Amino acid sequence: MACFYHQDRVATAVCNTCGKALCTECGSRFQPPTCMECAEDYAENVKSEMKKNIIISVVLMVVGIIVTMNPLGFLLAGIPWGWSALNKITPAIFLWLPLIGWVIYFLIKLIIAYVIGIVALPVKLYQWTKEVSKIKKLQEDIANSRCA
Ligand SMILES: [Zn+2]
Numbered sequence: 456m457a458c459f460y461h462q463d464r465v466a467t468a469v470c471n472t473c474g475k476a477l478c479t480e481c482g483s484r485f486q487p488p489t490c491m492e493c494a495e496d497y498a499e500n501v502k503s504e505m506k507k508n509i510i511i512s513v514v515l516m517v518v519g520i521i522v523t524m525n526p527l528g529f530l531l532a533g534i535p536w537g538w539s540a541l542n543k544i545t546p547a548i549f550l551w552l553p554l555i556g557w558v559i560y561f562l563i564k565l566i567i568a569y570v571i572g573i574v575a576l577p578v579k580l581y582q583w584t585k586e587v588s589k590i591k592k593l594q595e596d597i598a599n600s601r602c603a
């Protein structure tokens with residue numbers, strides 16, 4: 456089988472996503488081996504995911520400030536990220552509680568989510584920004600290898 460991009464080269468790997476045949480050079484471009492189309496798709500997906508997260512956070516910050524009528528209201532924007540972190544560690548004991556237990560559980564969770572969110576949001580924003588610049592570099596690499 457020949458490389459999808461180089462008809463004169465023997466394929467030594469396949470794209471991890473679509474199974475396209477790749478030669479040694481093409482197969483070692485990305486880890487795991489990925490063809491250029493799939494790498495572009497991946498880059499686009501991650502980029503739009505990061506943009507979505509950043510937009511959601513900014514919207515929540517504005518909503519937080521409006522709702523609390525306080526500049527520090529932007530800290531409420533961390534709640535969804537704190538909440539999703541808590542979802543991973545929800546103790547099973549709460550599942551046995553009657554309705555009032557659920558209400559208390561919900562309130563406690565909301566407060567903890569808020570506290571975690573204050574730390575989690577800046578970390579997330581940092582990670583997203585870093586991810587976006589990583590993706591930009593990946594897209595440059597793809598563009599460069601297309602020219603070569
Ligand atoms: Zn592929």
Ligand SMILES: [Zn+2]
Binds near residue numbers: 458459477478481482
């Ligand atoms: Zn090749």
